Amino acid sequence: MSTLTTKLRSDIDKLWTEFWTGGITNPLTVIEQISFLMFARLLDVTETRNEKRAARTKKPFKAIFGPKQQHMRWSHFKQQKAETMLKVVRDEVFPHFRELNGGTTFAEYMADAQLMIQKPSLLVSAVNMIDALPITEGDAKGDLYEYLLSKLTTAGINGQFRTPRHIIRFMAELVEPKPTQIIGDPACGTAGFLVGVMQYLLETHTSPKGIVKGENGEKVYTGDLLEPYREHIQNGMFHGFDFDATMLRIASMNLLLHGVENPDIHYQDTLSNSFPEKFPKQATGGFDVVLANPPFKGSLDESDVHPSLTQKVKTKKTELLFVALILRMLRKGGRSATIVPDGVLFNSSKGHAVLRQMLVEDNQLEAVISLPAGVFKPYAGVSTAIVVFTKGGKTDHVFFYDVGADGFSLDDKRDSVKENDLPDALERWRKRSAKTDTDRTANHFMVPVGEIREKGFELSINRYKEAKQVVVKYDPPKEIIKRLREIEKDIAKDLSALEGMLQ
Structure with missing residues (x-):
């Protein structure tokens, strides 16, 4: 059952409409651009999490953003004015995506990543909307992406x-x-099958205690019994190939939002x-x-x-x-x-x-x-x-x-x-x-x-299938002939009456 509230669906629909009115009408491009922005936000979330852990453990970590790149973090650029935000995201954040190596599968598909959003007001709308989405909360982020992907169907994209x-x-x-x-x-396209397997594993490897109630009263499967296999699930289990780079970006984001941090997804025929x-x-x-x-x-x-x-x-x-x-x-x-x-x-x-x-x-x-x-x-x-x-x-x-x-x-x-x-x-x-x-x-x-x-x-x-033989019961021929004779008599009678009316 989807954990998406009606408000969230309506927010996504609104964002979708804004992209269309902003001149971006190909559904794949819309999802790709939203994916890029979600990725920018997730990078900042990861960096913040690593900073907190480093402060606690006093152990160093490999930073995604250097001292001179802090303005490229989501939490920083989302507060900028429209024109400045567009400039930072287009001219600095996206080139930085391309330089990322290792640490995330998504980085591989950023070689030709481009911000297609030209209007500053559209970028502000998209950033505000994505900032409000629960992309750091358990099941909701996966459902949210599934809902975005369902737009591919309604938009009539190739099967x-x-x-x-x-x-x-x-x-x-x-x-x-x-x-x-x-x-x-x-x-693999948008990685629907790989995500489906992950969801199947969560549902079949959650103890009764591990089933929790979501915001809307629905069951959320935590997959607590998968703990011994986490390393394998994150790094060695899932492999997908496609020769459409847009698909691969969407596939990687789809898996990332469904809890698979480092799937093996490659551009390959x-x-x-x-x-x-x-x-x-x-x-x-x-x-x-x-x-x-x-x-x-x-x-x-x-x-x-x-x-x-x-x-x-x-x-x-x-x-x-x-x-x-x-x-x-x-x-x-x-x-x-x-x-x-x-x-x-x-x-x-x-x-x-x-x-x-x-x-x-x-x-x-x-x-x-x-x-x-x-x-x-x-x-x-x-x-x-x-x-x-x-x-x-x-x-x-x-x-x-x-x-x-x-x-x-x-x-x-x-x-x-x-x-x-x-x-x-x-x-x-x-x-x-x-x-x-x-x-x-x-x-x-x-x-x-x-x-x-x-x-x-x-x-x-x-x-190999056989048609069902239905035994049809008919009346004896004599009965049928008798009924036909009676019908014939009625017809003759009606014809005589008709003739009488014409005289």
């Missing part, structure tokens, strides 16, 4: 940027990540030749869990793709190459839940067929969960499915589930509705059994691997 939060949560529940594992996303060269550990066998919704952007130049992928699946289609890539990134026994377009399940091209055979024969394909076509609206009406698989192992049976509703209307509005199959899908998944899940007329069942082989490794649920 690769944002997977709905409830679908991410569902996928995390399917693979049940552990706090000791290494988690990756090869096309993971399908390319340079991925194994630059990141050998992550590119091959580096992950226990991969959660992803890779872009389905059609074809790309085969010469750019690393040969280890095209040797396995000869194709230019990104949706197939990403599944092959995820298999390469997983360690043996590692698991993934990945969203694929429906065509991956049944398309008859050689590349499609080879990939499906590889999933079934060389690995353990565990589940194919079909999602309704409207899940990614308003920006895409494409039909998709979640495939769950383990690298290596052996496929015996595959669990199929046909999700008809996900708790939201399947039109562009995506309003909340009562119908939601996801909780049932999760329960059936956890209780799945090849002995009992045999009813092919139901919306879920298990299919033995032998049958999948026979059907050419097709993975569409409709290939």
Whole structure:
């Protein structure tokens, strides 16, 4: 449940409108600029915290701001007049961002950071608004950023940027990540999946005593049982890659505001030749869990793709190459839940067929969960499915589930509705059994691997589903004829009466 108050939402909406009226209309740019300013504030908060600790412990620390840079701190420049503030932020604070190295993952993406705000009055509004936001308070800061990111959906930005939060949560529940594992996303966008895993860990590793009440009476999970794993969570657990620098800034800020201070987020096309060269550990066998919704952007130049992928699946289609890539990134026994377009399940091209055979024969394909076509609206009406698989192992049976509703209307509005199959899908998944899940007329069942082989490794649920046979009872033919004769008599009678009226 969101900890955002109505006032906070309204404040963010107001700030958003000010950006638009100030001439900054691209939603990604708005979020990026707000991220920069949040980062400036968080740097000052960190510096103040370090100063207090140093005063207490009498131990030195590496300062973010030198003696001559104090005027560049948030607490200082926020008090300046509009013109001076714009000058300091544009000409000094942003260049200082670029010089930061180490200490924060966010610093890596500041090489080309620019203040797009030209109007002094807009900067003052943005600084005042961000100063009032609870970005130092537990859960509220994460929810606040989620609310900002939801603007990407309403603004109709390309679907690769944002997977709905409830679908991410569902996928995390399917693979049940552990706090000791290494988690990756090869096309991380705004880091929704990595944040989703962090939230899942907090909820599943909080003792009854660790659940506290938030300002609005909601449950806040402190994750007190994660204490032994803190170092790993902060520095070694989360890895994301994308080749959009704006996305990476937003992803880093998203993780930072959800309590992951030093995630491993990099600018990288993971399908390319340079991925194994630059990141050998992550590119091959580096992950226990991969959660992803890779872009389905059609074809790309085969010469750019690393040969280890095209040797396995000869194709230019990104949706197939990403599944092959995820298999390469997983360690043996590692698991993934990945969203694929429906065509991956049944398309008859050689590349499609080879990939499906590889999933079934060389690995353990565990589940194919079909999602309704409207899940990614308003920006895409494409039909998709979640495939769950383990690298290596052996496929015996595959669990199929046909999700008809996900708790939201399947039109562009995506309003909340009562119908939601996801909780049932999760329960059936956890209780799945090849002995009992045999009813092919139901919306879920298990299919033995032998049958999948026979059907050419097709993975569409409709290939295995059986229509419900409804026995229709008809009256005896003599009864029907008798009724027809009576109807005929009535018609003849009415025609005679009509004729009489015309004479």
